[in-house]
Amino acid sequence: MTPEPPGPLESEPERLLDGLDPEDLDGHTIEELGDYLDDGREPRDPGIEDSPGCQIALDALVRLRAESWAMLEVEALADRDRDQSWIQNVIANISRESRPGRDIPVRHPDPATRLHITEGAVRGLVRAAGDGTQGSLVGRVELAGDVTVPAQPITVTVTASVPFGPNLVVLAQLVRERIVEALRTHTELNVIAVNVAIENVHAPGTAKDGR
Amino acid sequence: MTDDVELSRRLTGVVSDLPGVTGVYPVGTLVRSIARGLVDAALDEGAADARVAVTRDPGGVLSLAATIGVEAGRPVPEVLRTVGDAMRDAVASTEPAAPPPVIDVRASHIDTRSAGA
Numbered sequence: 001m002t003p004e005p006p007g008p009l010e011s012e013p014e015r016l017l018d019g020l021d022p023e024d025l026d027g028h029t030i031e032e033l034g035d036y037l038d039d040g041r042e043p044r045d046p047g048i049e050d051s052p053g054c055q056i057a058l059d060a061l062v063r064l065r066a067e068s069w070a071m072l073e074v075e076a077l078a079d080r081d082r083d084q085s086w087i088q089n090v091i092a093n094i095s096r097e098s099r100p101g102r103d104i105p106v107r108h109p110d111p112a113t114r115l116h117i118t119e120g121a122v123r124g125l126v127r128a129a130g131d132g133t134q135g136s137l138v139g140r141v142e143l144a145g146d147v148t149v150p151a152q153p154i155t156v157t158v159t160a161s162v163p164f165g166p167n168l169v170v171l172a173q174l175v176r177e178r179i180v181e182a183l184r185t186h187t188e189l190n191v192i193a194v195n196v197a198i199e200n201v202h203a204p205g206t207a208k209d210g211r
Numbered sequence: 212m213t214d215d216v217e218l219s220r221r222l223t224g225v226v227s228d229l230p231g232v233t234g235v236y237p238v239g240t241l242v243r244s245i246a247r248g249l250v251d252a253a254l255d256e257g258a259a260d261a262r263v264a265v266t267r268d269p270g271g272v273l274s275l276a277a278t279i280g281v282e283a284g285r286p287v288p289e290v291l292r293t294v295g296d297a298m299r300d301a302v303a304s305t306e307p308a309a310p311p312p313v314i315d316v317r318a319s320h321i322d323t324r325s326a327g328a
Contacts, residue, residue: 050237052280052319059324100319106288108295113314115291121321125283128323186287186321 026051030095033057037065056098056124063131064090086139086161086200093140097123104147106188119147122187126156129182130196133175135163139199143189153192156183161200172196218305219261225301226263226277226294231285233322235262236278263298273302273312280320287318 025033028048036048037058048054101119108115123141130138139159146152156179162171176194183191223235264276275298281290294316302312 052236052278055280055320055322059322062324103317106291108292110295110299112311113295113299113316115288115295115316117287117291117318117321121287121319125321125323128283128321182283186283188288 025053025057025095025098028054030057030061030091033061037061052118053098053100053120056120057094059124060094060098060127060131063128064094064137090137090139094127097127097141102148104187104189105150107150117187119143122147122183122189125182125186126158126179129178130158130160130175133178134166134171135202136171136175137161137202147189150188151190154189155193155195156191157195157197159197159199161202162198164201164203168198168201172198215265215267216261218302219263219265221305222263222265222275222277222298222301223260225297226279229290229293229297231282231290232294233280233282233320236280236319237262270310272310273306274315275302275312276315276317278317278319280322281318283321283323287321291316291318 026047028051033048033054036045041049048058097120099120101123103116104119104122106115106117122143126141127138130136137160139161140157142157143154144157145154147154158175158179160172160175162168173196176196179194179196180191183189183194226232226235262277264274266274268274277294277298279290279294281287295314298314298316299312302309
């Protein structure tokens with residue numbers, strides 16, 4: 001008897017997503033990156049390891065797997081359609097946000113020395129700051145405003161899934177504070193607001209218990 | 212041209228050894244070419260460690276571009292400024308008579324795995 005192919009929830013989370021443009025990740029799909037993680041990043045693939053976009057995406061996928069996938073998988077058993085859709089969006093966002101995007105300037109006293117941080121690197125930083133905050137998982141990161149011009153007002157908007165239980169206002173504030181601190185440390189952006197929108201609530205404590 | 216490859220290789224080594232730098236990435240187009248298997252020469256060992264883009268305008272002014280990864284344990288602006296200054300110092304010591312170079316440094320990845328963001 002031929003075993004049935006695994007359903008979407010038995011496979012790796014990134015397999016839920018199809019149709020992404022490989023150009024998003026320097027010629028690699030997010031599914032390829034998932035396979036690469038499965039293989040322990042061996043043999044070393046220079047096309048992946050030498051791509052900043054792939055590195056940002058791999059960081060996010062590792063956190064998704066280590067901290068949140070089991071949690072969301074368990075939750076999805078109760079509301080499969082809703083959570084699959086949410087996870088698909090997270091993975092699509094990881095792929096999209098890992099692209100370099102705009103160049104964000106950093107000051108230098110010599111005008112012949114031009115310094116930048118890519119928007120993709122900053123989105124990855126924001127995602128890392130929010131992921132795992134008392135079981136939270138960042139869904140989407142947006143930087144609104146002209147980040148290419150110094151001192152322009154920038155608004156950061158983050159969506160998140162959080163565990164059921166903690167006070168949502170307090171938890172959202174904690175996520176916000178971590179993001180503000182990361183941006184203050186690593187960028188010179190004039191961030192006038194960080195908005196955290198909680199758009200999904202999942203079962204608490206299952207991330208570690210589920211594996 | 213060979214001299215510029217050698218300069219790129221030297222600058223790549225200088226930048227890679229700076230505190231807070233996790234790596235120097237090839238320029239984006241090169242990465243895509245490697246991924247597609249279209250540029251075999253890109254994988255030649257001779258060019259693999261020459262990752263800082265080096266170009267010269269007709270007047271002999273150097274333009275240098277480096278794309279780096281930065282560890283989250285150090286502020287990215289601080290690391291970027293250190294890299295820019297180190298590249299300028301390295302060129303000054305290599306080509307003391309040359310006009311000042313134009314330097315472009317881009318942080319494309321912030322490594323949060325080994326330190327808190």
